[in-house]
Amino acid sequence: MTTTRTESLFDRVLGLIVDIAGWGAAISGLALVLVVGGNVLLRYLLNSGSVAMQELEWHLVSPIALMGMAYGMRHGGHVRVDFLYERLGPRARAVIDLFSAVLMAILGAALIWFSIPYVEQSIMMGEGSPDPGGLPYRFLLKAFIPVGFGLLLVQAVSQAMINYRQIRAESGVPTYETSAAIPQSGAGD
Amino acid sequence: RAQETFNWKMTNAYGPGSPFYVTGPGSPEDFCKRVTEMSNGRLNIQHFAAGELIPALEGFDAVQAGTVEMNAANAYFWAGKIFAAQYFTTVPFGLNFQGMNAWLYHAGGLDLWHEVYKPYGLVAFPMGNTGVQMTGWFREPIESLDDFKGLKMRIPGLAGKVYQQIGVEVKLLPGGEIFPALERGVIDAAEFVGPYQDRRLGLQKAAKYYYTTGWHEPSNVTELLINQKAWESLPADLQAIVKNAAQACNLDSHSWCEANNAAALRDLVENFGVTAQTLPDEVVTKLKGITKETLEAEAAKDPITKKVHESFMAFRDNHHEWAAVSEKPYHGIISSKDGMS
Amino acid sequence: MTGNEWLAIGMVGGFFGFLVLGVPVAISLAISGFAFGIMGFGTGLFNLLPARVYGVVTNYTLLALPLFIFMGVMLEKSKLAEELIDVIGHAMGRLKGGMGLAIVIVGVLMGASSGVVGATVVTVGLLSLQPLINRGYDKGVASGVICASGTLGQIIPPSLVLILLADILGESVGTLFAAAMVPGLILAGMLGLYLVLLGIFKPEMVPAIPQDERDALSSRDLLIKIVKVVLPPLALVFAVLGSIVGGIAAPTEAASMGALGALLLALFTRRLSLGVMRDVLHDTLITSAMVFFILICAQPFGLAFRGLGGEGLVHAMFEWVPGGDMGNLLFMMGVIFVLGFFLEWIEISYIALPMFLPVFQNSGIDMAWLAILVAMNLQTSFLTPPFGWALFFLKGVAPPSVSTVDIYRGVIPFIGIQALALILLFIFPELTSWLPDLIGW
Ligand code: NA
Numbered sequence A: 001m002t003t004t005r006t007e008s009l010f011d012r013v014l015g016l017i018v019d020i021a022g023w024g025a026a027i028s029g030l031a032l033v034l035v036v037g038g039n040v041l042l043r044y045l046l047n048s049g050s051v052a053m054q055e056l057e058w059h060l061v062s063p064i065a066l067m068g069m070a071y072g073m074r075h076g077g078h079v080r081v082d083f084l085y086e087r088l089g090p091r092a093r094a095v096i097d098l099f100s101a102v103l104m105a106i107l108g109a110a111l112i113w114f115s116i117p118y119v120e121q122s123i124m125m126g127e128g129s130p131d132p133g134g135l136p137y138r139f140l141l142k143a144f145i146p147v148g149f150g151l152l153l154v155q156a157v158s159q160a161m162i163n164y165r166q167i168r169a170e171s172g173v174p175t176y177e178t179s180a181a182i183p184q185s186g187a188g189d
Numbered sequence B: 001r002a003q004e005t006f007n008w009k010m011t012n013a014y015g016p017g018s019p020f021y022v023t024g025p026g027s028p029e030d031f032c033k034r035v036t037e038m039s040n041g042r043l044n045i046q047h048f049a050a051g052e053l054i055p056a057l058e059g060f061d062a063v064q065a066g067t068v069e070m071n072a073a074n075a076y077f078w079a080g081k082i083f084a085a086q087y088f089t090t091v092p093f094g095l096n097f098q099g100m101n102a103w104l105y106h107a108g109g110l111d112l113w114h115e116v117y118k119p120y121g122l123v124a125f126p127m128g129n130t131g132v133q134m135t136g137w138f139r140e141p142i143e144s145l146d147d148f149k150g151l152k153m154r155i156p157g158l159a160g161k162v163y164q165q166i167g168v169e170v171k172l173l174p175g176g177e178i179f180p181a182l183e184r185g186v187i188d189a190a191e192f193v194g195p196y197q198d199r200r201l202g203l204q205k206a207a208k209y210y211y212t213t214g215w216h217e218p219s220n221v222t223e224l225l226i227n228q229k230a231w232e233s234l235p236a237d238l239q240a241i242v243k244n245a246a247q248a249c250n251l252d253s254h255s256w257c258e259a260n261n262a263a264a265l266r267d268l269v270e271n272f273g274v275t276a277q278t279l280p281d282e283v284v285t286k287l288k289g290i291t292k293e294t295l296e297a298e299a300a301k302d303p304i305t306k307k308v309h310e311s312f313m314a315f316r317d318n319h320h321e322w323a324a325v326s327e328k329p330y331h332g333i334i335s336s337k338d339g340m341s
Numbered sequence C: 001m002t003g004n005e006w007l008a009i010g011m012v013g014g015f016f017g018f019l020v021l022g023v024p025v026a027i028s029l030a031i032s033g034f035a036f037g038i039m040g041f042g043t044g045l046f047n048l049l050p051a052r053v054y055g056v057v058t059n060y061t062l063l064a065l066p067l068f069i070f071m072g073v074m075l076e077k078s079k080l081a082e083e084l085i086d087v088i089g090h091a092m093g094r095l096k097g098g099m100g101l102a103i104v105i106v107g108v109l110m111g112a113s114s115g116v117v118g119a120t121v122v123t124v125g126l127l128s129l130q131p132l133i134n135r136g137y138d139k140g141v142a143s144g145v146i147c148a149s150g151t152l153g154q155i156i157p158p159s160l161v162l163i164l165l166a167d168i169l170g171e172s173v174g175t176l177f178a179a180a181m182v183p184g185l186i187l188a189g190m191l192g193l194y195l196v197l198l199g200i201f202k203p204e205m206v207p208a209i210p211q212d213e214r215d216a217l218s219s220r221d222l223l224i225k226i227v228k229v230v231l232p233p234l235a236l237v238f239a240v241l242g243s244i245v246g247g248i249a250a251p252t253e254a255a256s257m258g259a260l261g262a263l264l265l266a267l268f269t270r271r272l273s274l275g276v277m278r279d280v281l282h283d284t285l286i287t288s289a290m291v292f293f294i295l296i297c298a299q300p301f302g303l304a305f306r307g308l309g310g311e312g313l314v315h316a317m318f319e320w321v322p323g324g325d326m327g328n329l330l331f332m333m334g335v336i337f338v339l340g341f342f343l344e345w346i347e348i349s350y351i352a353l354p355m356f357l358p359v360f361q362n363s364g365i366d367m368a369w370l371a372i373l374v375a376m377n378l379q380t381s382f383l384t385p386p387f388g389w390a391l392f393f394l395k396g397v398a399p400p401s402v403s404t405v406d407i408y409r410g411v412i413p414f415i416g417i418q419a420l421a422l423i424l425l426f427i428f429p430e431l432t433s434w435l436p437d438l439i440g441w
């Protein structure tokens, strides 16, 4: 929805990264429905199931939540209190959006910073499930935290560039792109 | 050296207000209070229940990273990181309260515990014990091994793996969902702790057959986990205070359980129509055999687990030999009318 | 007050500042937490953040969230829900407020099958906000009724709030479930009554389907439409509820019956194409991620609030509350309500309850009654502007024409109703003890 002719190659690469991860997460959503539903039905009808499949249920939530953050931001799926925002002109809005994007970048960077030692610790121990028969490689699950916030950082950079060009365009500074062609991707409600 | 004051944090794997696990005589909160008193305020430990600072099972990582200095939990929660940790809480058909303490304090158990945790920069001490737990709650009576085929049971951990081999369908459920699931028959059986804790969850309203004895958890050690660097920064007198407070809580928490479980069980039987009974012999024998195979298979996977396993099992046989001529006949004498069934 | 306690207050202020500017809610929460936390205690405590984030995204009970959202989105995208509100409106005849009444009923049914607040608000919001507005409902009333009905699930068992309260208060989960049933239904009844009264006194806010349009649809056609349009979604909600009651699924996993059911329904009614599936997965992800993003970003805020000694502030206030159990109780209710403006409910329960617990445990106050009072109060806090979770979740799925102010304005009467229910419960503790006594729980 954001690919317009005026987007630079860099913009499109950033968008593509977020979208690919987002589709991985979206498919986890379908898998979640099938796995949880399947576990319930198999247990009830056939008296069968496994600890690993039960653990897979909540393992699937991590990609949805963490890889979905940036994708949601990119496709307008976030909430803001808009009573001031909706009264502002396009330039002021772009300024607020740029400010938000910078804060989002800080948030992404901070969580990457804090979570890398946490994930490292888990990798060093080869952490798996404490339940015999559970899923191994629990550190992969934890790795979704820096990955998810890394994607958020990517999205923040992409959004900041769009907002920055918007501000310049609104201020009458000529750019090689026309602001009108740039959609409010990830910045509007 | 000037008298330095230490302000530490302790996290806990159990939620706020949980008797035994968080609050009450011999609990982690009690431990923190004792340490402050004994050290005259030189070591203050602020206690945080699960969810207050971090989620329930994140204490190991937090202590290892040194962000908090102490954590209260059960070592077997870390079995996914270090399998041998299992033995420092309990293993099926393992040691009871006396045996566990004898092994830990006087037969090399605690040294092994420290050896296992050393590579991770951690130190641990026993700080509590529930004593023997209950097999669990069953919606239908268990008469033979066949009754376990296809039985859906909430039972985490090693015991779950053992049950699976006699046909049990293991269901993982958080504490809060045990009641509604058992009540509606989503599961046919559930294991939790013992009479006092189980009554608190209301399980007697969902199932009436309460089996004993806790073959799967013949005792259950509360672990005091400490960041090694932090531990080494304490002067010797404060270290002694921590060790002694932990040992006092180990005793006091168990005494509290012994004092409360009897009344709770009587209440369950007399006022809620619960029947408490033992599992059939054939079931126990079968479970014992499978447990032996399972533990031996796991122990063969890495040298440190093997070392712990062998020490634990050698001591168990040793201790049971003595218990068979001391505790066992004594219990036989004083409980000749077997007040439970 | 210590410097850090001032920072705690500043943090709440900073958060409101970001919110008013229009910075996304999640980012406002996280950044104000970070900024003031670092000023107060440096980065040390934030090393615990990954553990808290991991706790949120691997929380078993939150499984229900994407599952319910999937169900709602599937009903919407496969056009199974398009006519839903319309057909209900026709079926309600000339009863003004009738479509709103249907929302309350759906709220009760979904509430009885789920304990996750975002799930119901988002699902019902997706299905009904735009159709209600199309039918001439006042935007505020439509938003308010969805938020209020969507939070009923917190008091109608099974409920996450009640499970947590049972744990903290040392009551059995079963007792609290039974104790909450009657108050929950009374609250639902009051919401319904309000809509009926609105239909009488302010009919233009909750119009019925116009007479001529209703006349144009024969009762036979209406019946067919009810079977084709109303029955399927209702059947899904009953599938969820039925699988819990019938012992097929535990409360959390039951949500999958609705999601799977919606998938099969779309498949068998030949409404499922690859394009529809793609849209469903896209929307499910965006909506679920919106809710999770807020929950995740609440973690640095909650951690900082604790690290800065925010709970110490509450303690200090408690010191000078005039004595007496009633004084303490009223103070606690006030604290929970106010904390509800800026903290997540789990954080509130953990901060407020353990502090008051020792006071009430020795007072002879019925803990089950106390738990239900707290649960209903927490539920109200989901609705209180400027920071009610339900309001944000609805905003996340609302059409662009519905502004935050519409939602804030619309929810106010419903907060009033909840306050009234709370007062009723306060005066008549029997409302909570009657059912547990009757069935012996
Ligand atoms: Na509910």
Ligand code: NA
Pocket (backbone or CB within 6 Å): C340, C341, C342, C380, C381, C382, C383, C384, C385, C387, C388, C389
């Ligand atoms: Na609120």
